[in-house]
Amino acid sequence: MTEPVSNLQSQLDSGKFVVTGEIGPPKGVNVDKCLHEAEAYLKNSVAAVNVTDIQTAVMRTGSMAVSHLLVSKGIEPVYQMVTRDRNRLALQSDLLSAYVLGVRNVLALTGDHVAMGDHPAAKPVYDLDSVSLLAAITNLEAGRDMGLDTKGNPNQLDGAPRFFKGACVTPCAEEVEPQIIKLEKKIEAGAQFIQTQAVYDPAAFEKFMNRISHLKAPVLVGIVMLKTAGMAKYMNSSVPGVNVPDAIIKRMADAAKEDRQKVSIEICGELVAKMKHCCQGAHLMTLGWDHCVPEIVKAAGL
Amino acid sequence: MIVAELKPFDEIMAMLAGSRKVLVLGCGSCVTVCLSGGQKQAEELASLIRLRSQQTGMDITVDVDCITRQCDKEFFDNFKFDPRGYDAVVSLACGVGVGFMSREMPDLRILPGLNTTFYGANTAPGEWKEFCHGCGDCVLAWTGGICPIARCSKSLINGTCGGTNGGKCEVKPEMDCAWLLIYQRLRELGKLDEYRKIRPARDWRKDRGSGVRRLSRQELSQIDEEPRQ
Ligand code: SF4
Numbered sequence: 306m307t308e309p310v311s312n313l314q315s316q317l318d319s320g321k322f323v324v325t326g327e328i329g330p331p332k333g334v335n336v337d338k339c340l341h342e343a344e345a346y347l348k349n350s351v352a353a354v355n356v357t358d359i360q361t362a363v364m365r366t367g368s369m370a371v372s373h374l375l376v377s378k379g380i381e382p383v384y385q386m387v388t389r390d391r392n393r394l395a396l397q398s399d400l401l402s403a404y405v406l407g408v409r410n411v412l413a414l415t416g417d418h419v420a421m422g423d424h425p426a427a428k429p430v431y432d433l434d435s436v437s438l439l440a441a442i443t444n445l446e447a448g449r450d451m452g453l454d455t456k457g458n459p460n461q462l463d464g465a466p467r468f469f470k471g472a473c474v475t476p477c478a479e480e481v482e483p484q485i486i487k488l489e490k491k492i493e494a495g496a497q498f499i500q501t502q503a504v505y506d507p508a509a510f511e512k513f514m515n516r517i518s519h520l521k522a523p524v525l526v527g528i529v530m531l532k533t534a535g536m537a538k539y540m541n542s543s544v545p546g547v548n549v550p551d552a553i554i555k556r557m558a559d560a561a562k563e564d565r566q567k568v569s570i571e572i573c574g575e576l577v578a579k580m581k582h583c584c585q586g587a588h589l590m591t592l593g594w595d596h597c598v599p600e601i602v603k604a605a606g607l
Numbered sequence: 608m609i610v611a612e613l614k615p616f617d618e619i620m621a622m623l624a625g626s627r628k629v630l631v632l633g634c635g636s637c638v639t640v641c642l643s644g645g646q647k648q649a650e651e652l653a654s655l656i657r658l659r660s661q662q663t664g665m666d667i668t669v670d671v672d673c674i675t676r677q678c679d680k681e682f683f684d685n686f687k688f689d690p691r692g693y694d695a696v697v698s699l700a701c702g703v704g705v706g707f708m709s710r711e712m713p714d715l716r717i718l719p720g721l722n723t724t725f726y727g728a729n730t731a732p733g734e735w736k737e738f739c740h741g742c743g744d745c746v747l748a749w750t751g752g753i754c755p756i757a758r759c760s761k762s763l764i765n766g767t768c769g770g771t772n773g774g775k776c777e778v779k780p781e782m783d784c785a786w787l788l789i790y791q792r793l794r795e796l797g798k799l800d801e802y803r804k805i806r807p808a809r810d811w812r813k814d815r816g817s818g819v820r821r822l823s824r825q826e827l828s829q830i831d832e833e834p835r836q
Contacts, residue, residue, distance in 0.1 A: 389761075393808060415768045418760050420778045429761065436765035437808040451808065475769045483790040483802070487766035490805050502769055545772035 311409035312381050313353040314469040317498060317523045322607060323586035324577075325383060325500065325525055326598050327355040330366035340374055342595040348380050350599045353410055355383040355500070355588070359390060362422025369403050376407035383471065383500075384408045387416025392432035393441065393451050400445055404466035412471040412500060413438040413491075435472060436490045442470050443495035472496035475546035476504055476513035476526075484546075485517060492522050500588040503529040503540070505549045507579040514583045523585035528576055530591045530601075531569050534558035570597050574604020581605070608637035608728065609701040610735045611644060611721040613652070619697060620659055622718045626667060626694040629656065631720070633673030634700035641735055644699030644721050646673040652697065652720060677704025680711060690715055726757070743813030743820065749801040751792030756814075758785035764806040766790070 309315035316323045326347040328339045347354050354375060358368040372382035384403050391399065400411065415435045419427045433441060441451055446467055449459040472491035478484045488499070499522050504510045510526060517524075529547075531537050534557040537549040553572055560568040577587045587605070591597055623629060631653045638644030653669045660667040670693075675682045677700035690696050690708075695716045698705045702723040709717045725737040740757035746764065747754060756762045760778040767786035770777025776784045793799050810816075 415761060415763065417770065418778045420760070431761045431763065432811065433808050434761070434763045434765050435768075436805060440805070440807070473769065478769075478771070479773060480771075480787060480790070482794075483767045483771075483787065484769075486790075486799070486802050489803065490765055493805060545770050545777060 309469070310467045311353070311469045313383065313410050314497070316352045317585060320585075322581055323352045323523075323525065324350065324598075324602055324607065325353050325355060325586065325588045326351040326595065327357065327588070327590045328371070328595065329357045329360050329592075330368065330371045332363065332365040334366065336366060336371060336374065339371070340378065343375060343380055344378055346595045346598050348378070350602050351589070352586075353381040353383050355385055355412060358385040358387045358414070358416065359422075360417075362389065362417045362419050362424065362427075364422070364424055369399060369406065369408070372403065372408045373406040381410065382408055383410040383412050385412045385414060386438065387414045388431055388433045388435065388438050389416035389419065390430055392430055396433060396438060397441060397445060397450050400442060400468070401462075401466060404468070409467075410469045410471065411442060412473065413442065413496070414473060436487070436494050439470060439472060439491055439494035439496050442468055446495075469497055470495050471498045471500055472522075473500050473502065473527075475502040477502075477506060477509050477548050478546040481513060481516070488517065489520065492520055496522060498522055499524045501525065501527040503527050503544070503547050503590065504580070505547070505553055505576065507576065509548070510580055511583045525586035525588040526577075526580050526584045527588045527590060528573050530573055530589070530594050530597065531557055532592065532594070533565065566594065566597065569594075570600045570604055573597075573601045574606075577601070577605035577607070581607075608640050608726070609703070609723060610641045610725050610727040610737075611638050611701050611723045613643055613648065613699075614720055614722055616655060616659075619652070619718075619720055620656070623656065623665075623667065623695060623697070626716075628693045628695075629667055629669045630688055630690055630693040630696045631656070631669060631671050632677070632690065632696050632698050632700070633671070634677045634698070634704050635673055635675040636678075636700075638699060638701055638721065639673075641727075641729065644701075646671075649673055649699050652699065656697075676700075678707045683711065740814075742809075744810065746806075749798075749804070750789045751796060751798070751801075753785055753789045753792060755785050755789060758783075758788075764809060766802060 309318055328343050343354055356368040356372045368385050372384040375382040413435050419425055419429045446465055448462045448465040452460045454460055474488045475484050504526050534554050537554045540547045541549055556568055631649045633646045633649035634644050649671045653671045656669050670688050672688045674685050695718055697718050697720040699720045705717055705719045726739040727735045727737045730736045737757050739754055742756045760776050771784040771787050774787050776782040793802050
């Protein structure tokens, strides 16, 4: 096995159950708050912190800049990269740029369509998809880019990056086989770790994990913190492949307003505890409640 | 066929500001079939223009004509009204017809009466859907005849994204997820291996990536110089 390029990779290699967190850059230049939260609550409780890339197609500060700021604070980022906004020239260039800025983990995503965000009139790019982006990263690591020189040979790089490459999957999609086939392709194209869409149904997740037992990449189960019962219901109706069971919705609904956060922490902790035997880590998406991460980790018995 | 729809009437009237003699020119091909730019629609538009002109004192005279294809010079002999006698011609052809007529009759003011929307087919009464994007590099052989370039909102080529929801696309609940349809079709055909193959990044030069596309066929270029039969 080659030397790990990041702490996330070496922790997963060691077989340890790994927790990752997530921050979303702000809409505007006031990045202090998200950096402070990452430093105060995530730095010591997670192996790496995902930085979302213009999440849900709502324009904001970029993931490369914030990933770099995390590096400078000694926090390891997972640089999320979507193919919605940049063509192959920009994506490859950004990968090189991110590398020279100290970024080592990359998560390759297709990205929500511009229609979902706050600039629906924008031209969607999708020059590459998540599979061909992973192939492009693997190619850069081999010292080549996607272009050809005048003789028709691949262009050679003056110095190749090395990344720990991730991909995502939706384990509880209604039709799971097309998701699994695409996941196989992502791994074939170079994905080395998987972070999943939010899961609230441990039994369904275990079934999914059994179906992908032939795939060797470590899987970090995704959990989005629920803030209210209404949010859970909204996710059920509007977020593809997410199914919050009634029992969990009821617990959120029954909780008094001041207890909601506590209950949500318990739910997350229990979910991780119930699923940790069949996966290699958990990816906690706290949507601003970053200060809850240490308690979730504790509640999960990690 | 090429599917098109009538432009908003006010937009057409704004284009006609200052024109006194107008010819509304239908096209007998695709836009006749999709009920947007044939003889009948040309007559309807002409009546509306006459009415508005009377109401607002614009004083426009309007004639109506229709030829078999505005994108083919051969049919330019069939005009019943000579377009050269008009201040403006509102063409109810697709953009190809408007562009080709403008090229062939550079002295005329040819105005688009339609918005050309897509290459599609009639799928239900009053409904047309997009089937092809004209990408220049057809993939239908390995996608069960369902085009991911035209019918997946992200033109993905390696399979469904995470946005597929109950068979629908994340972009609009009334739009099918093309990749789910492709998956189901390939499964029915026993050809899921086609889905399993990694498809490399596309060469967008065959699409619009390297500018205006042109087809030239050596073997036909000589014949073309002879008079048509
Ligand atoms: S939901 Fe389906 S059709 Fe829509 S973008 Fe994703 S793969 Fe394409």
